[in-house]
Amino acid sequence: MIKALIARFRQGYRTMEFPSADIKLPARYLGLPKLKSLKLEAAAAACAYGAISAGANPALDLGRCVFCGACAQAAPEAVEFTQDYRLCASARQNLMITESDFKRAETLGADLRRIFGRSFRLRQVSAGGCAACEADCNVLQTIGWDLGRFGVQFVASPRHADGILVTGPVTRNMELALRKTYFAVSSPKVVIACGACAISGGPYAGHEECVGIPEDIPVDLYIPGCPPHPLTILDAILRLIGRIP
Amino acid sequence: MKIDHLSSFNFGAVDLDPALFLETAASRLAAGGRALAYFALPEGTAHRLVMAVGFDRESRVEVYSALFTGPLRALTPSFPQLHLFEREIWEQSGLKPEGHPWLKPIRFNTPGAVPGVADYFTVHGSQVHEVAVGPVHAGVIEPGHFRFQCHGERVFHLEIMLGYQHRGVEKRFIGGPDKRSLHYAETLAGDTTAGHAWAYCGAVEALSGVNVPPRAQALRGVMLELERLANHTGDLGALAGDVAYLPTASFCGRLRGDFLNMTALVCGNRFGRSMFKPGGAAFDLDDALLKELLLRLERTYRDVENAVSLLWDTGSVCDRFESTGTVSKEAAEGLGLVGPAARASGVGLDTRRNFPYGPYENFTLSVSGSGDVYSRAYVRWLEIQKSVELVRGWLENLPAGPVEAACGQLRPDSAAISLIEGWRGQICHFAVTGPDGKLRHYKVVDPSFHNWQGLAMALRGGEISDFPLCNKSFNLSYCGRDL
Known part of the structure; x- marks a missing residue:
């Protein structure tokens, strides 16, 4: 017992302040991309995932981007990755990066904010993918991040949940389980698509083994990344429930 | 031959x-x-x-x-x-x-197959009952279906039916290498990015005949061992959590992140994405980064030592770990278990020693003999110490020179086997090229492919309430097995 107390003293208080201006990401971290030019031909050719379209409607689709940086390497004059980790969006089309400002996710309406704003429970559904998104959701439950202090919690049963957070491209083999989990959550409910896979199929887009989130499960929040940084996920969830203006 | x-x-x-x-x-x-x-x-x-x-x-x-x-x-x-x-x-x-005794689907990807619907092994008798769990589990965890045949608390048999994570990656290597191949390898199992990326690069490099420069080899070693450190530390914390010992659970949860952040310091991504490339490494380290990494390594290791040592000194922890989920050495060898799970049952197998590659030489492996949860936990601690020693050695004596060599065309009508010791155990990639020098077939064997049956054996004769603890002591990959 005394050893545990000494260890507790030694390990110290480690919960980070969030949101905070002091958050420092590694210099090589790739955050929100910025288009420096709309001549995207070279960048589009370098992208393996069809995330960049050149020509008539040049744009970078954050929902498809795996943040490998190949475009910025091939066309540094056109694409640049910033250190901004705040990447969420409320609508799929808002993930299309053009020259105009990136439109981050909006807070739920006043009615829903009243219900979810101070206590928000999520059932996570892992549906394909590589489990890295799951790992970065799990990390939010550790003392470094302490998701619970914001009133947000991952729960075991969909019956206890206010919404689902989906990761993975939704494999054919997980479609039914996802559907059942979603319909087991009582309304009103929220759906969060976390990671490139859940948003667009990501690296697995076009595989016949994957079906994507079905159309009758409407998505309220998109969190891009492969996987999204825990800061990105936390920022997105807090924005949704109105804890970050 | x-x-x-x-x-x-x-x-x-x-x-x-x-x-x-x-x-x-x-x-x-x-x-x-x-x-x-x-x-x-x-x-x-x-x-x-x-x-x-x-x-x-x-x-x-x-x-x-x-x-x-x-x-x-x-x-x-x-x-x-x-x-x-x-x-x-x-x-x-x-x-x-x-004559196969258990012939049933493993990924349910053939026409007409319904995931989880198969001819399950059942036990009949008075008061024998079946417990079915999944595919959606209680925690933030991958999907899988588990069926326990129980008598009261006692488990006669556990059958594990997976395939829910099957997203068809393996066959997408065929016709490559192309610009998506590497990322496919990196996401075969997200927490084993370095392991699988290295295995893929190894196969491609063998087929193209390129020699990876020593500096790149050492950097790859650093990434692979950081991955091992992060996962072993996280798992020791999770094991502590599963027996309700919160100090180590809390400390290790954070310390796992410190190792991931060291990985991100090298390549920008916490899982080591974009670091490996056929022919070498995509990022180099300058003196400032080397110093920073060494500093963080020592600081984090000291805290891990402090957090983990509490486990072995706490009676309530040892009582739950010892003699729980025992897999005998005979069973481990018979089932072909690999990695820490095998070494915890006394099997002296570690790719870094048995099939040395890259920067590994004269590696001495860590074996712990009793085959129970304690042993699977303790072997992780031994490996943490070893990994820190290796990373420190490479960072202090990083060979000079380039970090990349040009990787040319693949040799036609050839094959290559690439073996890497990932943190869960041996990763095997088997690549075959056709007459055009493109990949004609690609086979991935994740360590979990061997080890899931080990978990089923660990439960045999045990209590169903020990399942979470046994499961965490293996911590196997669903996506790595389902591909």
Whole structure:
């Protein structure tokens, strides 16, 4: 017992302040991309995932981007990755990066904010993918991040949940389980698509083994990344429930 | 024939006729061989069965193949380590292993297959009951279906039915390498990005004949060991959490992140994405980064030592860990377990020693003998110490020179086996090229493919309430197995 107390003293208080201006990401971290030019031909050719379209409607689709940086390497004059980790969006089309400002996710309406704003429970559904998104959701439950202090919690049963957070491209083999989990959550409910896979199929887009989130499960929040940084996920969830203006 | 691992070889040289193939495979496995890979390679309308047998003590890999058109005789009854391989062959090629005791789908990806619907093993009798769990589990965790045959709390048998994570990655390597191949490798199992990326690069490099510069080898070693450190530390914390010992659970949860952040310092991504590339490494370290990494390594290691040592000193923890979920050495060898799970049962197998690659030389492995949860936890602690020593050594004496060599075309009609010791155990990638020098077939064997049956065995005769603890002590990958 005394050893545990000494260890507790030694390990110290480690919960980070969030949101905070002091958050420092590694210099090589790739955050929100910025288009420096709309001549995207070279960048589009370098992208393996069809995330960049050149020509008539040049744009970078954050929902498809795996943040490998190949475009910025091939066309540094056109694409640049910033250190901004705040990447969420409320609508799929808002993930299309053009020259105009990136439109981050909006807070739920006043009615829903009243219900979810101070206590928000999520059932996570892992549906394909590589489990890295799951790992970065799990990390939010550790003392470094302490998701619970914001009133947000991952729960075991969909019956206890206010919404689902989906990761993975939704494999054919997980479609039914996802559907059942979603319909087991009582309304009103929220759906969060976390990671490139859940948003667009990501690296697995076009595989016949994957079906994507079905159309009758409407998505309220998109969190891009492969996987999204825990800061990105936390920022997105807090924005949704109105804890970050 | 004998081949050198990690190098490419002329694929035609290993051809046998079907009867001789099965006979040879059986005799080599009986002589102590371990199946590294066993799969069906399409050849016209027929299939060529390919088996790679590893002899760990002699650091030798043997490859045999034979063209099959009809059914084959199952070897599983004599060699349980083949049971999942033969089911996979049946599911992927339609070749039926006659006499297989558990012939059922493993990924449910054939027409008409419904995930989780199969002929389950059942136990009947007074008060015997079945508990079914999943595919959606209680925590933030991957999907899988588990069926326990129980009598009261006691588990007679556990059957694990997966396939929910099957997203069809393996066959997308065929026709490559292309610009998506590397990311496919990196996401075979997200928490094993360095392991699988290295295995993929190793196969491609062997086929193109490029020599990876020493500095890149050392940097790859740093990434692989950081991955091991992060996962082992996280798992020790989770094990503590599963027995309600919160100090270590809390400390290790944070410390795992510190290792991931060190990885991000090198390549920008916490999982090591974009670091590996065929021919070398994508990022180099300057003096400032080296210093920073060394500083963080020492600081984090001191805290890990402090957090983990509490486990071994706490009676309530040891009481729950000891004699729980025991897998005997015989069972571990029979099932072909790999990695820390095998070493915890006293099996002296570590790719870094048995089939040394890259920067590893004179590696001494860590074995702990009792086969229970305690042993699987303790072996992780031994490996943490070893990994820190390795990373420190490489960072302090990073070889000078370039971090990349040009990787050319792949040799046509050849094959290569690439073996890497990922944090869960041996990763095997088997690549075969066609006459055009493109990948004609690609086989991935994640360590979890071997080890899931070990978890089922660990539960046998145990209590169902020990399942979470046993599960965490293995912490296997669903996506790495389902591909």
